[in-house]
Amino acid sequence: xxxxxxxxxxxxxxxxxxxxxxxxxxxxxxxxxxxxxxxxxxxxxxxxxxxxxxxxxxxxxxxxxxxxxxxxxxxxxxxxxxxxxxxxxxxxxxxxxxxxxxxxxxxxxxxxxxxxxxxxxxxxxxxxxxxxxxxxxxxxxxxxxxxxxxxxxxxxxxxxxxxxxxxxxxxxxxxxxxxxxxxxxxxxxxxxxxxxxxxxxxxxxxxxxxxxxxxxxxxxxxxxxxxxxxxxxxxxxxxxxxxxxxxxxxxxxxxxxxxxxxxxxxxxxxxxxxxxxxxxxxxxxxxxxxxxxxxxxxxxxxxxxxxxxxxxxxxxxxxxxxxxxxxxxxxxxxxxxxxxxxxxxxxxxxxxxxxxxxxxxxxxxxxxxxxxxxxxxxxxxxxxxxxxxxxxxxxxxxxxxxxxxxxxxxxxxxxxxxxxxxxxxxxxxxxxxxxxxxxxxxxxxxxxxxxxxxxxxxxxxxxxxxxxxxxxxxxxxxxxxxxxxxxxxxxxxxxxxxxxxxxxxxxxxxxxxxxxxxxxxxxxxxxxxxxxx
Numbered sequence: 001x002x003x004x005x006x007x008x009x010x011x012x013x014x015x016x017x018x019x020x021x022x023x024x025x026x027x028x029x030x031x032x033x034x035x036x037x038x039x040x041x042x043x044x045x046x047x048x049x050x051x052x053x054x055x056x057x058x059x060x061x062x063x064x065x066x067x068x069x070x071x072x073x074x075x076x077x078x079x080x081x082x083x084x085x086x087x088x089x090x091x092x093x094x095x096x097x098x099x100x101x102x103x104x105x106x107x108x109x110x111x112x113x114x115x116x117x118x119x120x121x122x123x124x125x126x127x128x129x130x131x132x133x134x135x136x137x138x139x140x141x142x143x144x145x146x147x148x149x150x151x152x153x154x155x156x157x158x159x160x161x162x163x164x165x166x167x168x169x170x171x172x173x174x175x176x177x178x179x180x181x182x183x184x185x186x187x188x189x190x191x192x193x194x195x196x197x198x199x200x201x202x203x204x205x206x207x208x209x210x211x212x213x214x215x216x217x218x219x220x221x222x223x224x225x226x227x228x229x230x231x232x233x234x235x236x237x238x239x240x241x242x243x244x245x246x247x248x249x250x251x252x253x254x255x256x257x258x259x260x261x262x263x264x265x266x267x268x269x270x271x272x273x274x275x276x277x278x279x280x281x282x283x284x285x286x287x288x289x290x291x292x293x294x295x296x297x298x299x300x301x302x303x304x305x306x307x308x309x310x311x312x313x314x315x316x317x318x319x320x321x322x323x324x325x326x327x328x329x330x331x332x333x334x335x336x337x338x339x340x341x342x343x344x345x346x347x348x349x350x351x352x353x354x355x356x357x358x359x360x361x362x363x364x365x366x367x368x369x370x371x372x373x374x375x376x377x378x379x380x381x382x383x384x385x386x387x388x389x390x391x392x393x394x395x396x397x398x399x400x401x402x403x404x405x406x407x408x409x410x411x412x413x414x415x416x417x418x419x420x421x422x423x424x425x426x427x428x429x430x431x432x433x434x435x436x437x438x439x440x441x442x443x444x445x446x447x448x449x450x451x452x453x454x455x456x457x458x459x460x461x462x463x464x465x466x467x468x469x470x471x472x473x474x475x476x477x478x479x480x481x482x483x484x485x486x487x488x489x490x491x492x493x494x495x496x497x498x499x500x501x502x503x504x505x506x507x508x509x510x511x512x513x514x515x516x517x518x519x520x521x522x523x524x525x526x527x528x529x530x531x532x533x
Contacts, residue, residue: 033051033053033054034053034054034055036053036055036140037055037142038055038140038141038142039052039053039055039056039058039059039060039140039141039142039143040052040053040055040056040138040139040140040141041053041056041072041139042129042136042137042138042139043072043092043096043136043137043139044135044136045096045135045136046071047071047072047073047092047093047096048069048070048071048072049067049068049069049070049072049075050068050136051068052064052067052068056141059120059141059143060075060076060112060114060117061114061116061117062075062076062114062115072092073087073090074115075114075115076112076113076114076115077112077113077115077119078090078091078110078111078112079110079111079112079113079119080108080109080110081109082109082111091104091110091124091126092126092137092139095126095127095128095137096128096135096136096137098128099128099130100128101125101126101127101128102124102125102126103124103125103126104122104123104124104125105123106121106123106144106147106148106151108123109121110122110123110124112141120143120145121143121144121145121148122141122142122143122144123141123142123144124139124140124141124142125139125140125141126138126139126140127140176194176196177196177197179196179198180198181198181289181290181291182195182196182198182199182201182202182203182288182289182290182291182292183195183196183198183199183287183288183289183290184196184199184234184287184288184289184290185273185285185286185287185288186244186285186286186288187284187285188283188284188285188286190244190245190286191231192230192231192234193285195230198290199288199290200227200230202264202266202290202292203230203234204229204230243256243259243268243270244270244286244288247270247271247272247286251272251274251281251283252272253269253270253271253272254268254269254270255268255269255270256268256269256270258293258297264292264294265292265293265294265297266290266291266292266293266294267290267291267293268288268289268290268291269288269289270286270287270288270289271286271287272285272286273285273286273287305366314355314359318352318355318356318359319356321348321352322349322352322353322356325345325348325349325352326349328345328349329345329346329349333345361495361496361499362495364495364499365476365495365498365499365502368499368502368503368506369502373506375418375419375422375506375507376419376420376421377417377418377419377507378417378418378419378420379415379416379417379531380415380416380418380420380531381414381415382414382415382416382423382447382454382456382528383406383414383447385420385423385424385427386406386427386445386456387406388424389424389427389428389431390404390405390406390431390445392428393428393431393432393435396432396435397435397442397443400435400438400439401440402435402438402440402441402442402443403441403442403443403444404431404435404442404443405442405443405444405445406444406445406446407444407445407446407447412447412449413449413454413530413531414447414454415530415531416454416528416529416530416531417508417528417529417530417531417532418507418508418509418528418529419503419507422503422506422507423507423528425499425500425503426500426503426504426511426526427445427456427458429496429497429499429500430458430500430524430526431443431445431458432496433496433497433524434458434459434460434462434522434524435460437460437462437463437522438460438461438462438463438521439462439463440461441460441461441462441521442460442461443458443459443460443461444458444459445457445458445459446459449530452529452530453509453527453528453529453530454527454528454529454530455525455526455527456525456526456527456528457514457523457524457525458523458524458525459521459522459523460521460522460523461520461521462521462522463518463519463521464516464517464518464519464520464521464522465513465516465518465522466518470513470516473497473513474497474498474500474501474511474512475498476495476498497511500526504526504527504528507528508528508529509526509527509528509529510526510527511524511525511526511527512524512525512526513525
C-alpha cells in the first residue's frame with residue numbers, strides 16, 4: 001500500500017512543481033486516495049503540502065484547497081508525550097533529513113493539533129520519497145482516540161484489579177499467618193508451596209531431638225531450624241505424605257484425628273485443591289491443616305490414669321462402708337430408737353451406693369477409652385434382657401406414679417449379636433434416665449427392625465431436651481441442661497450416655513436421640529446387628 005501511495009505522491013510532487021493544483025473531477029488518483037480509511041498528506045522538501053486526501057481533511061478540519069502549497073508546520077502542531085515538538089524534531093523533518101521510514105503506534109504517545117481544532121492522538125507512518133532529485137514525504141495517520149481510551153480503561157482496570165489482588169493477598173497472608181493452627185499448601189506431588197509460622201513451629205519441633213515433655217515448655221519457641229530442615233522433616237514422614245497423596249488421588253478430604261508424627265501427636269485435616277480446566281476437574285495441590293494435640297493427649301492420659309487409680313483406691317473403702325451401713329440397716333434398725341440416727345445410717349447406705357456407681361462409671365470410661373474391656377459377642381434374644389432391666393427399676397417408676405412397659409412386639413426375629421451384659425447395661429441406663437427426668441405419664445420401650453439392625457427405642461413423657469442443648473448429649477461429663485457452664489450434680493456424672501455410646505460403637509451398633517420436644521418428652525434409640533440365623 002505504501003509503495004502505491006508513494007508512486008501517487010511522487011507524481012503529484014512532480015505535477016506540483018509545474019502547476020500546484022488539487023484533484024480534478026474524475027481523477028483516478030483521487031478515487032484511490034479518497035477510499036482510504038486513514039488520513040494522508042504529502043509534503044515536499046520544504047514541508048509544503050502537495051496533497052491531502054478526504055480523510056485527512058475530515059480529521060484535521062483543514063480546507064484542502066487552502067492548505068495546498070502552505071507550510072504544514074504552521075498548520076499542524078505535533079506533540080510527543082504531550083510536549084510540542086520543535087520543527088527539527090518533528091517526525092517528517094527527521095524523515096526528510098535521514099531518508100528513513102518513521103512509524104509510531106499507540107505506545108509512542110504521538111498526537112497532533114490542527115491550527116483551529118482539538119488535539120488528538122495518532123498512529124502514523126511517514127515514508128520518504130524522491131523523484132528526480134526532488135525530495136518529499138508521505139504521511140499516513142489515523143485517529144486512535146478510542147483505542148487510547150480503551151487502553152487507558154484497560155490499564156486502569158488492570159491497576160485496580162492488581163491493587164485488589166495485592167490487598168486480598170495481604171489479608172489472606174495476615175489471616176493464615178496469625179491463626180494458631182498449622183496451615184500448609186502443597187502441590188500435587190505433596191511438596192510444600194506455602195507454610196504459615198504455626199506449621200513451621202510444629203514441624204520444627206518434630207525435627208529436633210528434645211524429649212516430648214520439652215515441647216510443653218515456653219522455651220520451645222527458642223528452638224531454631226531452617227526451612228530446609230522443615231522440608232526434610234515433611235518429606236521424610238511417610239504417613240503424612242501418604243495421606244496427602246491419597247486425598248489428592250481420590251479427590252476427597254481426609255481427617256486424621258490422631259497421627260503419630262515423629263515425637264508429636266497431630267490432628268490433621270487434608271483437602272484437595274480442585275480447579276476446572278475445560279470440562280475436567282484437575283487437582284493442583286492440597287490444603288493441610290495441622291494441630292499439635294500432644295499436650296492435650298498427655299493431659300488427657302494423665303487425667304484418665306488419675307481417675308483409674310483414684311477409682312480403684314476409692315472402691316475398696318466405699319464397698320466396706322456400703323456393706324457395714326447395710327448390716328446396720330438390716331440387722332440393727334429395729335434396735336435403734338433414735339429416728340435421726342436411723343436416718344443417718346440410711347443416708348450413709350444410699351450415699352455409699354451412689355458413690356460406688358460413680359466410681360464404677362469412672363472405671364468403665366477409663367477401661368473403654370484404653371480398650372481394656374473385652375466384649376463377648378454372642379447371639380441372644382433381647383426381649384428377656386429388656387424385661388429383666390424393667391423389673392430391676394420398676395419400683396422406682398411406681399414410686400413416682402409412672403408406667404413402665406414394653407410395647408407388644410410384632411412377630412419378628414428379636415435376636416441380636418452383641419455382648420449380653422453390656423447391652424443390658426445400656427438398656428438400664430436409658431430406662432433410669434427416663435425415670436429420672438419424667439414426673440408424670442411414663443416410659444415405653446418398643447422394638448423395630450430395619451436393614452439388618454434391631455432398633456430399641458425408649459420413649460418417655462418427661463421434660464424433653466431443647467434443640468440447642470441436644471448436641472451436648474453423649475459427650476464426656478456433659479448434661480443437656482440449661483447452661484453449658486453448670487451441671488446438675490444431683491442427676492449424675494454426665495458419663496452415662498457417653499459410656500452407652502462407647503459400648504454401642506464397640507459392639508457394632510449406634511445410639512442416638514431420635515426425637516425430643518420440650519415439655520412433651522424424648523425418644524432415645526439404639527441399634528444392634530440382627531443375629532444371623
